[in-house]
Amino acid sequence: MKKILPSMAAFGVVGSLASAFYLGQINEFSFDQVTVKFCPQTANKNFPYAQKSQTNLDLxxxxxxxxxxxxxxxxEQYKAAIPLSKQTFSIQEFKGDNSGGVWLLLAPVLAGSAYLSWANKCQIDYDDKFKQLEDLKSYFKLTTVSARNEREFKATAINQSWDTQRVKSGQISIDAVQDRLVKQAEVHDRSHTSTVKQFDLNDSHIDKTIAENKLAAAEAIKKLDKINKLVDTKVADQVPANEQLKNSLIDALENxxxxxxxYLVESFTAIIIHGKAGSYKSYTAAAIALLKHYLIDAKVESICDIDFDQNKNDSWKFLVPMEPSIYGQGIDWESYNEGFIAAIDRSKVRTLKDKPIVSIWDELTNAKGQFDNAQNVVPFVIATPRKRNEHCILISHNLTQDCLGGCTGMSEPIKTQTYRLNLKTTPQGKPLFKGILEGLVDNDGNELEEHKISLPGWLRPEIIYGHFNGKPIKFDD
Structure with a gap:
């Protein structure tokens, strides 16, 4: 079989090439044809020389x-103005042979058979080489064991021969030889007994370890059950305490x-946080998102940030465990665009009655022209956020339309339908935790003047998270 496979592969290759390049070629006999003879009849049928006249015409x-x-x-035969009658022509038809094209089907079949034959041949070769290697390994093992046994046998035979010679020459007595053999047997027996005991000792240590592990596991399960009961009890007791924590934080925000x-936490109005690099923009956005989550029960729905890999362990550290959808990770603007499309899709089904959600849109500074919907982000965000119960936080370096995705004609809506928080930095690019807030309105809906603000020391994501996780904020301090 192994010898036949290469021949089959070669035949398949040659046959497929022949089928493709020779047998399937179309020739002139591939089409239906006719042969036509023009045999006009003489008009002198009634004259004595009619036969001669017809012969001349035929010749x-x-x-x-x-x-x-x-x-x-x-x-074409009937296109003449005055066509000749059928009796004027002698016609023979020949059917064309189109079977040549069928041979083309043989090309892939023969090529496939050639491939399979060669692959089968290679597999047989591999199996043969592997078997030879295994046989060689077995041969070396057997040879090594046999050589070692032969050496031991020869050593024993030589020692016995020397002992016989020494007894004959009087160098040693038979009793001494027998005594040595007895001692060697005793050493061998004791070695065997010691080895068996060593195995038993190891087994006992293993059994002891297994028993200790089972005991420790049982004790751990008991302790875990107690802890779970305590945790359940503590959680049940903490419901009023959590309400107190919420109320104390709300009082601090209001005052x-x-x-x-x-106002920023409670309102549907979109928040635009802008400022130079290092002004604490992303951390402030994360802190406000946490406040919305804990105080108005808003789910952090999505984070669109092309620098997410750098921010996930810093500014977004306490938002990531809430499992928001991440878009733009790895400087992927197409993914950022998917975040916008997802927001559009959910806006089609969400209403004011749905649970509030928070979406964060970071790095809008460089979004212009990076994806098709860059200029549509701001118009969508500030349009009817109340109807879809979505709280949006946008982050940029500047408040210009170019730095907000390249939106156009949005100056007035941005001014009247957003909060703009401008955070400041030191000359060294470090946060001052101060800034200017625009967008606040009075009871009549009129926009108030720019407000100089400062960020409280407890407006930090880690502190807000700790407030609800065992480290309440001491506002008096």
């Missing part, structure tokens, strides 16, 4: 047969610098 015209494509003959922070 002149009817000796020649012309070959045409049947299709051409059928389409801090006129309550501007509470």
């Amino acid at each position: 002149k015209y009817c000796r020649y047969r012309r070959r045409l494509l049947k299709e051409v003959w059928e389409s 801090y610098e006129g309550g501007w922070l509470w």
Whole structure:
């Protein structure tokens, strides 16, 4: 079989090439044809020399047969203004042979058989080489064991021979030889006994370890059950405590610098946080998102940030465990665009009755022209956020339309339908935790003047997270 496979592969290759390049070629006999002879009848039928006249006509015209494509003959023969009768022509039809194209089907079949034959041959070769290697390994093992046994046998035979010679020469007595053999047997027996005991000792240590592990596991399960019961009890007791934590934080927000922070947390109005690099923009956005989550039960739905890999362990550290959808990770603007499309899709089904959600749109500074919907982000965000119950936070370096995705004609809507928080930095690019807030309105809906604000020391993501996780904020301090 192994010898036949290469021949089969070669035959398949040659046959497929022949089928593709020779057997399947179309020739002139592939089409239906007709042969036509023009044999006009003499008009002198009633004259005595009619036979001679017809013979002359036949010699002149009817000796020649012309070959045409049947299709051409059928389409052209009746186009004459005065067509000749059928009796004037002698016609023979020849069917074309189109079977040559069928041979083309053999090409892939023969090529496939060639491939399979060669692959089978290679597999047989591999199996043969592997078997030879295994046989060689077994041979070396057997040879090594045999050589070692032979050496031991020869050593024993030589020692016995020397002992016999020494007894004959009187160098040692038979009793001494027998005594040595007895001692060697005793050492061998004791070695065997010691080895068996060592195995038993190891087994006992293993059994002891297994028993200790089972005991420790049982004790751990008991302790875990107690802890779970304590945790359940503590959680049940903490429900009122959590309400107290929420109330204390809300009071602090309402009483801090006129309550501007509470307006940002409670309101549907989109928030645009802008400022230079290092002004604490992303951390402030994360802190506000956490406040919305804990105080108005808003789910952090999505984070669109092309620098997510750098921010996930810093500014977004306490938002990531809430499992928001991440878009733009790895400087992927197409993914950022998918975040916008997802927001559009959910806006089609969400209403004010749905649970509030928070979406964060970071790095809008460089979004212009990076994806098709860059200029549509701001118009969508500030349009009817109340109807879809979505709280949006946008982050940029500047408040210009170019730095907000390249939106156009949005100056007035941005001014009237957003909060704009401008955070400041030191000359060294470090956060001052101060800034200017625009967008606050009075009871009549009129926009108030720019407010200089400062960020409280407890407006930090880690501190807000700790407030609800065992480290309540001491606002008096």
